[in-house]
Amino acid sequence: MKDTSSKITIVVPFRNISDDCRSVDGALVECVRSLQLISECVEEVIFVNDHSTDDSKKHLSGCSIPNLRILNLESEFKGKKAALELGVKGAKTEYIWTLDADVVLSQFSSERFKEFEQGLWQDLVIMPVYMNSGNSLLEQLQTNEWRYLQFITWLSSEVKLPMMCNGANLIFKRQLFMENIEAHRSISSGDDMFLLSRVMKFGGDTSMCWEKFVRVEISTVNSWRESINQRIRWAGKITKLPSSKASVLHALFALISAIHVFAFIGLFIPSWHLESATFLSVKVLAEVLCMYGVFSNRMKMKEVVLALPQMVLYPFFSLLIFISSLFFIPKWKGRRVSLK
Numbered sequence: 159m160k161d162t163s164s165k166i167t168i169v170v171p172f173r174n175i176s177d178d179c180r181s182v183d184g185a186l187v188e189c190v191r192s193l194q195l196i197s198e199c200v201e202e203v204i205f206v207n208d209h210s211t212d213d214s215k216k217h218l219s220g221c222s223i224p225n226l227r228i229l230n231l232e233s234e235f236k237g238k239k240a241a242l243e244l245g246v247k248g249a250k251t252e253y254i255w256t257l258d259a260d261v262v263l264s265q266f267s268s269e270r271f272k273e274f275e276q277g278l279w280q281d282l283v284i285m286p287v288y289m290n291s292g293n294s295l296l297e298q299l300q301t302n303e304w305r306y307l308q309f310i311t312w313l314s315s316e317v318k319l320p321m322m323c324n325g326a327n328l329i330f331k332r333q334l335f336m337e338n339i340e341a342h343r344s345i346s347s348g349d350d351m352f353l354l355s356r357v358m359k360f361g362g363d364t365s366m367c368w369e370k371f372v373r374v375e376i377s378t379v380n381s382w383r384e385s386i387n388q389r390i391r392w393a394g395k396i397t398k399l400p401s402s403k404a405s406v407l408h409a410l411f412a413l414i415s416a417i418h419v420f421a422f423i424g425l426f427i428p429s430w431h432l433e434s435a436t437f438l439s440v441k442v443l444a445e446v447l448c449m450y451g452v453f454s455n456r457m458k459m460k461e462v463v464l465a466l467p468q469m470v471l472y473p474f475f476s477l478l479i480f481i482s483s484l485f486f487i488p489k490w491k492g493r494r495v496s497l498k
Contacts, residue, residue, distance in 0.1 A: 164201040166275060166329065167249035168193065171241035172218075172259035173208035186214055190221045192263035196372070197223045199271050201251045204229060205259070206241040214259070239342075239349055242325075246335050253278060254335065256350075258326040261287070262375045270371035281362035282353060283329040284315050288375045288453075291461065300378040300385060302465045303472070305449045305457070310411070312452060315366035319404045320358070321411070325350035327374040334362070358404050386479075393476075393483035414441075415473040422470070442469045 175186040197203050203223055207215050207230045218228055229244055246254050257263075289304040291297060307322065314321040328350055335353060342352040357364055379385050418441060424434030446465045450457050 164199060164275065165252045165278070166200045166255050167251040167253070168196070168200050168203045168255045168257060169206065169242060169245035169249060170204070170257050170259050171206045171208055171238045171245065172210065172214055174210050174212045175214045175259045186217065186259055188262045189259060190218065190223070192266065194223050196263065196266055197225055199268050200255065201225070202227060202249065204245045204248055206245040207231065208238065208241040209236060242349055243339055246332055249332055252332060253329055254332050255329045256325050257374070258376065260376060261326050264373045264375070266372045274367060274371055280365045281331050281334050281357050282323070282364045284311065284320055284323040284364060284366045285327045285329065285374070286312070286368055287324045287326045288373065288456070290375055290377050291458070292378055296382060296385065297378045298461055298464055299468060302449070302461055302468055305453050306445065306469070306472070309448050309452050312366070312368065314404065314407055319407050320354060320364055321404050321407050323350050323354045326376060355404070389479045390483045390486060393479045415476060418473045419477070438470060442466060445469045
């Protein structure tokens with residue numbers, strides 16, 4: 159067991175982390191392997207089983223994390239929100255560090271982590287999640303979009319009006335979660351964004367820790383259908399958030415996207431095409447350069463080239479996803495996700 163105390167507990171909800179419902183996915187194996195080192199620096203690592211039917215629980219039971227605890231959701235509860243709540247309730251520390259069970263952690267520095275922990279006082283700390291790119295068109299499109307969203311996360315945090323955060327790599331006060339869970343318990347997705355919005359609404363303190371002591375990575379989904387479901391789930395979170403200071407940036411982002419759409423239409427109107435082309439060129443180039451600036455050591459040239467037309471069409475895609483989120487219920491791990 160650990161011989162030093164920490165004010166941070168890692169909580170990881172999981173459900174069916176497998177390739178074929180029999181063998182455990184390599185992502186979970188890598189996640190657990192990387193947590194073996196990190197576990198020495200935190201008080202406890204809590205995995206919460208959301209009624210898995212594969213071998214993931216068996217694999218976790220046999221791993222060598224000394225301060226690991228596995229909790230199981232009761233039959234009357236289900237979903238990531240319920241699993242996260244159970245894990246947070248079971249923790250005894252002031253802070254919770256949430257991770258997804260399919261993330262891979264690398265480049266962990268115990269010295270930098272201890273420095274971070276010693277200076278930790280904020281209500282919520284936003285941290286980045288990187289997406290591994292692949293060779294297929296779908297994988298590259300997903301990765302470019304993810305980079306764009308991560309850039310917005312970084313930029314909005316820099317101006318002290320954070321618009322987004324990601325529960326796959328997030329640190330927050332346990333008390334904050336427990337005090338606000340009632341406000342969104344019925345919504346099975348979106349614990350990260352709801353926490354952020356509550357902090358912003360009531361004047362809490364947030365900060366950004368951009369890859370100071372660990373790198374957290376996720377993989378792309380495998381099909382277009384999975385990708386659409388995932389993005390509808392993300393869009394559904396935004397529509398249910400309470401108003402806060404960051405809502406100004408959400409509104410500004412929506413306005414710029416609307417102007418983008420009108421400018422694209424203006425390309426086909428002779429009297430507007432010059433102004434429209436200028437606006438689109440400046441906007442798209444700025445977005446791609448900013449993405450490259452944040453991810454220059456990971457962004458291949460073919461992905462930069464692909465990002466140019468992708469950013470031209472992205473507002474149309476975002477609009478389609480937003481409208482879809484109003485009428486369709488997405489799925490996660492074989493279940494419909496409640497966003498109401």
